[in-house]
Amino acid sequence: MGCSGRLLGPVGGRRASLLLTMILFFTYFFYCLPGPCEPLPPALLLPPPATLPDGAAPTAAGDSGPALGGGSRRFPQAIIVGVKKGGTRALLEFLRVHPGVRAVGAEPHFFDRCYEKGLRWYRSLMPRTLEGQITMEKTPSYFVTKEAPRRIYNMSRDTKLIVVVRNPVTRAISDYTQ
Numbered sequence: 001m002g003c004s005g006r007l008l009g010p011v012g013g014r015r016a017s018l019l020l021t022m023i024l025f026f027t028y029f030f031y032c033l034p035g036p037c038e039p040l041p042p043a044l045l046l047p048p049p050a051t052l053p054d055g056a057a058p059t060a061a062g063d064s065g066p067a068l069g070g071g072s073r074r075f076p077q078a079i080i081v082g083v084k085k086g087g088t089r090a091l092l093e094f095l096r097v098h099p100g101v102r103a104v105g106a107e108p109h110f111f112d113r114c115y116e117k118g119l120r121w122y123r124s125l126m127p128r129t130l131e132g133q134i135t136m137e138k139t140p141s142y143f144v145t146k147e148a149p150r151r152i153y154n155m156s157r158d159t160k161l162i163v164v165v166r167n168p169v170t171r172a173i174s175d176y177t178q
């Protein structure tokens with residue numbers, strides 16, 4: 001009569017359905033597993049440019065050269081300065097999306113508040129960069145620090161300053177409301 005139910009019995013039936021469920025699960029997961037990584041787009045595989053637009057980064061005495069971890073810490077070739085609430089953070093974040101740009105996350109305030117700590121300390125804050133990558137930092141208040149231009153020039157005469165300005169009224173409102 002009723003063949004399978006009788007042949008397997010209640011326990012056998014449960015086992016069979018459990019087995020079937022497991023097979024279905026494994027099959028599903030097998031086909032859902034991601035394949036091998038997609039190859040990187042060619043643009044990301046390209047080496048960084050051999051030279052910087054305005055020459056290589058300055059190398060201070062005592063620089064140990066390329067580190068085992070990859071790259072070395074260099075003084076910034078470009079510093080974003082400008083008015084407070086001028087949009088300097090946004091500019092740095094946009095620039096650092098480029099693989100050829102590496103930047104300090106926080107504002108170092110070296111040339112206005114921490115100058116006495118010395119250049120070695122300042123450079124230790126910088127991210128490691130490979131040859132051809134650009135190191136950047138942003139500290140808006142260098143713009144209103146009388147000594148900052150001379151100090152930056154003494155570090156490296158090739159360092160570029162990117163000045164961000166903004167309508168003083170909207171800037172003041174932004175500063176007031178935050």
Ligand SMILES: Nc1ncnc2c1ncn2[C@@H]1O[C@H](COP(=O)(O)OS(=O)(=O)O)[C@@H](OP(=O)(O)O)[C@H]1O
Nearest residue numbers: 083084085086087088089090091140170174175178
């Ligand atoms: N692309 C662009 N154009 C114009 N304005 C922009 C841009 N990106 C950011 N912002 C505005 O900049 C304000 C924050 O400025 P900062 O990052 O310089 O602030 S800070 O001084 O570092 O605290 C802050 O201003 P408010 O929104 O008016 O407070 C941001 O909205």
